[in-house]
Amino acid sequence: MKRLLAIVIAVLVFSPxxxxxxxHAHEGESAALSEPLGEATPAPNEAVVRVxxxxxxxxxxxxxxxxxxxxxxxxxxxxxxxxxxxxxQLVTIALKPDLALDLALVYDKMRSxxxxxxKAWVANxxxxxxxxxxxxxxxxxxxx
Amino acid sequence: xxxxxxxxxxxxxxxxxxxxxxxxxxMAPRWQDGYGFQIRHEYYGSASLRSRGDRIxxxxxxxxxxxxTWLEGVYTFDRAKRITFKLPYIDxxxxxxxxxxxVRQDESGLGDLIIGVPLKRYxxxxxxxxxxxxxxxxxxxxxxxxxxxxxxxxxxDLGLSVSYSAEGYPIPGLPRxxxxxxxxxxxxxxxxxxxxxNEGDEVGLDVNIGIHPFxxxxxxxxxxxxxxxxxxxxxxxxxxxxxTASGGERIHTGPIIVVYKNNIMFRAEYKFPVYQKTxxxxxxxxDEFSVGIGVAF
Numbered sequence: 275m276k277r278l279l280a281i282v283i284a285v286l287v288f289s290p291x292x293x294x295x296x297x298h299a300h301e302g303e304s305a306a307l308s309e310p311l312g313e314a315t316p317a318p319n320e321a322v323v324r325v326x327x328x329x330x331x332x333x334x335x336x337x338x339x340x341x342x343x344x345x346x347x348x349x350x351x352x353x354x355x356x357x358x359x360x361x362x363q364l365v366t367i368a369l370k371p372d373l374a375l376d377l378a379l380v381y382d383k384m385r386s387x388x389x390x391x392x393k394a395w396v397a398n399x400x401x402x403x404x405x406x407x408x409x410x411x412x413x414x415x416x417x418x
Numbered sequence: 419x420x421x422x423x424x425x426x427x428x429x430x431x432x433x434x435x436x437x438x439x440x441x442x443x444x445m446a447p448r449w450q451d452g453y454g455f456q457i458r459h460e461y462y463g464s465a466s467l468r469s470r471g472d473r474i475x476x477x478x479x480x481x482x483x484x485x486x487t488w489l490e491g492v493y494t495f496d497r498a499k500r501i502t503f504k505l506p507y508i509d510x511x512x513x514x515x516x517x518x519x520x521v522r523q524d525e526s527g528l529g530d531l532i533i534g535v536p537l538k539r540y541x542x543x544x545x546x547x548x549x550x551x552x553x554x555x556x557x558x559x560x561x562x563x564x565x566x567x568x569x570x571x572x573x574x575d576l577g578l579s580v581s582y583s584a585e586g587y588p589i590p591g592l593p594r595x596x597x598x599x600x601x602x603x604x605x606x607x608x609x610x611x612x613x614x615x616n617e618g619d620e621v622g623l624d625v626n627i628g629i630h631p632f633x634x635x636x637x638x639x640x641x642x643x644x645x646x647x648x649x650x651x652x653x654x655x656x657x658x659x660x661x662t663a664s665g666g667e668r669i670h671t672g673p674i675i676v677v678y679k680n681n682i683m684f685r686a687e688y689k690f691p692v693y694q695k696t697x698x699x700x701x702x703x704x705d706e707f708s709v710g711i712g713v714a715f
Binding site: 300325327328329330331332334335336337339340357358359360361363386387388389390409 | 446447448449450452496499540541542543544545546547585586587596630633635638640678680681683714715
């Protein structure tokens with residue numbers, strides 16, 4: 275019993291060291307809404323938000339659940355207005371053209387969904403793109 | 419020696435097998451006010467009789483087979499605080515040596531209710547997510563403890579687990595190679611219950627390591643393939659204990675497949691013993707099968 279307990283503890287102690295995750299962002303193939311190196315190009319009347327840690331779709335349903343209820347989300351597109359790409363950690367939100375996006379509310383819903391938004395790209399009806407940082411403040415294309 | 423080699427093998431394998439995923443009762447639902455249910459059926463048993471590490475003759479045909487159907491639920495206050503319940507329905511049979519004769523005994527009914535409070539600390543960074551968790555639990559004696567083959571020993575038991583799980587892309591050169599892992603170390607303090615029964619304390623370690631080879635964003639459908647290692651060490655029950663409890667040490671291992679679509683997840687496991695040591699003469703645990711389906715809202 276003692277020997278096995280010691281082995282079990284040893285396994286647990288050593289394993290997390292072995293599994294420490296590198297902090298790199300995934301730089302895989304671009305999805306339809308994104309480009310390599312993490313820049314997104316939303317279509318007109320859409321917002322794309324980079325959300326750290328969205329790698330499990332079963333776990334990220336909370337994002338869709340929380341975001342799809344927002345009044346400015348166009349639920350006729352995607353799945354109730356939301357598309358989650360776990361390959362790129364990007365969440366696309368279809369927007370109603372006649373209602374203003376409340377990005378602070380989007381960020382708040384994402385946090386209550388269990389994740390942290392890190393950057394957002396918002397395209398207006400003309401396709402002009404504005405970029406926002408993790409706090410929701412406007413920033414240039416080089417913002418983190 | 420075989421046990422030592424096996425555990426060393428796990429340690430060596432772990433460094434290249436980073437980052438994991440978990441079923442409905444752990445990683446999902448991780449959103450505020452989320453909840454979920456899961457029904458899971460597990461089956462194990464054997465007609466193999468063992469004395470310590472050796473298989474021995476079984477002239478009386480002693481055997482033990484157990485079916486457990488679990489109803490499990492979770493409510494997430496926020497991702498760091500949850501509450502879970504697990505309630506089994508147990509259908510068990512055994513052939514026991516009573517006075518030099520093999521006597522068949524059967525029993526079925528609700529088992530003991532387990533309530534847990536998982537407390538988690540998440541870390542989301544880029545394409546990786548991980549969490550540490552600590553879960554105090556209590557097992558309430560809702561199962562019947564009467565008769566010759568009781569479902570429960572009638573005690574209030576206390577448990578504590580420490581877990582780590584992670585999922586993501588650990589290898590920059592392999593952007594499609596998403597790995598998943600879970601470690602859960604737990605301890606159950608089994609207190610003395612009805613009729614003087616005491617099943618003995620239990621310590622266990624579960625390791626799940628796997629890959630996420632397929633996912634489709636459009637249909638939100640995917641598959642996980644994993645390998646499970648379960649290590650258990652259970653103190654010998656006292657002489658008054660009439661339940662299926664039997665002390666010993668064991669390691670089971672085997673494959674897991676998880677298939678999900680939207681908010682529904684199906685999970686199937688098969689585990690076989692690679693190390694078994696009983697305290698005294700007892701039936702082996704045997705192969706283990708488990709299938710479950712869960713839904714999160």
